[in-house]
Each structure stands twice: as structure tokens, then as C-alpha cells.
Amino acid sequence: MIAKASAxxxxxxxxxxxxxYDEPAIAGAVNKRAYITIKESKSDKSIFRAPDIGFEAExxxxxxxxxxTKGKPGIIRYILxxxxxxxxxxxxxxxxxxxxPIGSGLxxxxxxxxxxxxxxxxxxxxxxxKKSLAHDAHMVEQAVQGVASPLxxxxxxxxxxxxxxxxxxxxxxKVNFNAPLVVGFxxxxxxxxxxxxxxxNLKNRNPKIINPVITAMGNLTNYAKxxxxxxxxxxxxxxxxxxxxxxxxxxxxTLELSRMVYNARxxxxxxxxxxxxxxxxxxxxxxxxxxxxxxxxxxRDDSILKVRFTRRGVSSRV
Ligand code: PMV
Numbered sequence: 001m002i003a004k005a006s007a008x009x010x011x012x013x014x015x016x017x018x019x020x021y022d023e024p025a026i027a028g029a030v031n032k033r034a035y036i037t038i039k040e041s042k043s044d045k046s047i048f049r050a051p052d053i054g055f056e057a058e059x060x061x062x063x064x065x066x067x068x069t070k071g072k073p074g075i076i077r078y079i080l081x082x083x084x085x086x087x088x089x090x091x092x093x094x095x096x097x098x099x100x101p102i103g104s105g106l107x108x109x110x111x112x113x114x115x116x117x118x119x120x121x122x123x124x125x126x127x128x129x130k131k132s133l134a135h136d137a138h139m140v141e142q143a144v145q146g147v148a149s150p151l152x153x154x155x156x157x158x159x160x161x162x163x164x165x166x167x168x169x170x171x172x173x174k175v176n177f178n179a180p181l182v183v184g185f186x187x188x189x190x191x192x193x194x195x196x197x198x199x200x201n202l203k204n205r206n207p208k209i210i211n212p213v214i215t216a217m218g219n220l221t222n223y224a225k226x227x228x229x230x231x232x233x234x235x236x237x238x239x240x241x242x243x244x245x246x247x248x249x250x251x252x253x254t255l256e257l258s259r260m261v262y263n264a265r266x267x268x269x270x271x272x273x274x275x276x277x278x279x280x281x282x283x284x285x286x287x288x289x290x291x292x293x294x295x296x297x298x299x300r301d302d303s304i305l306k307v308r309f310t311r312r313g314v315s316s317r318v
Pocket of ligand 1: 016017020105148149276281
């Protein structure tokens with residue numbers, strides 16, 4: 001039996017950091033995916049392979065451990081946690097292939113987790129739906145990371161653009177917002193936990209300044225929701241630029257991020273901002289008709305990705 005599943009990466013369009021303080025956020029699935037294949041092992045061992053990233057390991061799923069054969073660990077913890085929860089520990093071969101850069105702020109861990117769980121459920125003929133899968137994948141992320149927002153796994157499961165309201169209600173946008181985006185990666189990986197803590201400390205030291213900014217970020221996200229519904233790309237771009245300014249105020253932008261953001265605008269992006277936790281990580285630029293110009297303006301080797309939002313969420317089959 002061979003089970004296959006894939007799930008998309010995501011990018012946060014509006015609301016990073018303010019979402020931690022129960023403000024709304026908007027994130028969307030992009031057309032880069034993680035693909036998982038599971039089949040019975042020919043030996044008595046379970047093996048995980050990710051040839052694209054040069055990684056191979058023997059999995060001891062019962063003990064949540066692995067023996068490394070090749071490459072650097074990282075994503076493997078999500079695979080092991082998924083196996084621990086949804087596999088009977090019989091020997092299997094798992095292969096990951098992915099065009100989502102790992103650790104880039106595009107939600108690679110959520111995409112891999114959602115695809116792994118979906119493939120495992122298929123492999124074992126376990127019934128599941130998107131709601132239960134998004135929930136289970138969030139539990140896996142939480143177990144591995146300690147804390148995790150449900151947004152990444154939600155978007156990876158359902159696909160499309162998602163609005164998370166102040167009271168944590170999820171709304172799926174019905175409009176097709178498929179303007180081209182360029183994602184630019186900095187040389188530094190962002191550390192989400194540290195950045196969230198830094199913002200909290202800044203807020204505690206300066207509540208009268210930072211609290212209204214967090215509220216304004218939430219209001220901005222609600223304006224953005226309206227602009228997206230009207231497919232008003234220029235307005236969305238304008239709000240992305242304002243949001244970048246707010247992210248500057250709360251201290252998560254870096255010289256490298258902001259340089260990319262301003263270079264993208266110079267090259268014709270109608271909006272650009274840091275996306276995700278900041279402190280490194282990546283930026284997104286909205287650039288209808290100017291994708292190549294923007295990509296060239298911010299590119300180093302392998303440092304950009306041209307993407308679009310996609311409605312395609314998880315997909316799986318045996
Ligand atoms: O770095 P990312 O893409 O996982 O985004 C983090 C977003 C934060 O709002 C900073 C944290 C969170 O859990 O929502």
C-alpha cells in the first residue's frame with residue numbers, strides 16, 4: 001500500500017505579533033507544497049528520506065527517536081511526533097519532497113505535519129476531515145514547539161486565504177485573491193519565540209505607546225479584510241506598507257528586512273512588509289505586473305520565491 005499526501009506553505013499577510021494579543025490576522029496558503037509518500041518498508045526498519053534537503057534517518061517511532069544517516073535534523077521532530085500519535089510503529093518508508101524552503105517563515109513545519117498526518121491516516125484507513133486534521137496537526141506543532149499558533153496548520157489544511165477574528169473565529173475568504181507575490185528571504189532565520197518575548201517586554205516597558213499600536217495593527221487587518229473582499233490591490237498594498245511601519249515600531253524589523261522591503265517598493269511593488277516573526281526570516285511584496293523587476297531588485301542566490309495565494313489545501317490519496 002502506498003499513501004500520498006501534500007499540503008501547502010503559508011504566508012502571513014497581516015497581523016503577525018498583534019495576533020498574539022488576540023487581534024485579527026490574515027494568512028494565506030501559497031503554491032509551494034510539501035509532499036509525503038508512505039509505503040511499507042522492505043526491511044524491519046522505518047526510514048525517513050528527504051532527498052531534496054539531503055536528509056536521511058532511521059526512525060524509532062515508539063521512542064520518538066531517530067538515528068541520523070545523512071544531513072541535519074529539524075523537520076524530523078514533526079514527523080516523529082506525527083508517527084507517535086497516528087502510527088502503529090510497523091516498519092514504513094517515508095519520503096518528503098518539498099519546494100517549501102525549510103525554516104524560512106513559510107510554515108514548512110505545518111505543511112510537513114499536515115501532509116504527514118494525512119498520509120498516515122490514509123495508510124491506516126483512518127477517517128478524518130479537515131477540521132480534525134487541522135486540530136491534530138496543531139497538537140503536533142504544539143508538542144514539538146511548546147507553543148504554536150493554530151494559524152499555520154489551519155491554512156495548510158484548508159488552503160486559501162483565512163481571516164482569524166478577534167474572538168478566534170476562522171473565516172475563509174471566498175474571493176480569489178491571486179495577485180503575484182515575491183517572498184524575499186534574509187540570511188538569518190527568525191526565532192519566533194524570542195521575537196514574541198521581545199515584543200512582550202517592549203510592551204510591558206511602554207504600555208501606553210505599544211498597546212495602541214497593537215490595537216491599530218488589528219484595525220488595519222480589518223481594513224485589509226475589506227480591501228481583499230473588494231480585490232482592491234492598491235489598498236492592500238498601502239496597508240502592507242503601514243503594517244511594516246508598525247512592525248518597525250514594535251522592534252521586529254532588521255536592516256536586512258527593511259532594505260528588502262524598500263528595494264521591493266522602489267522596483268514597483270505596490271506593498272511590501274516583513275512577514276512572520278521578523279528578526280530575520282522573510283518579507284513579502286505584492287507586485288502585479290512587476291514580479292521580475294521586484295525579484296531582481298531583492299534577489300541574492302536562492303533568496304526569493306515567486307508565489308501566489310492558492311485555494312488548494314491538503315490533498316491525499318492511496
Ligand atoms: O514566524 P512565523 O511565520 O511562524 O510567524 C509568527 C507569527 C507570530 O504572530 C509572531 C507568532 C504567532 O504565534 O502568531
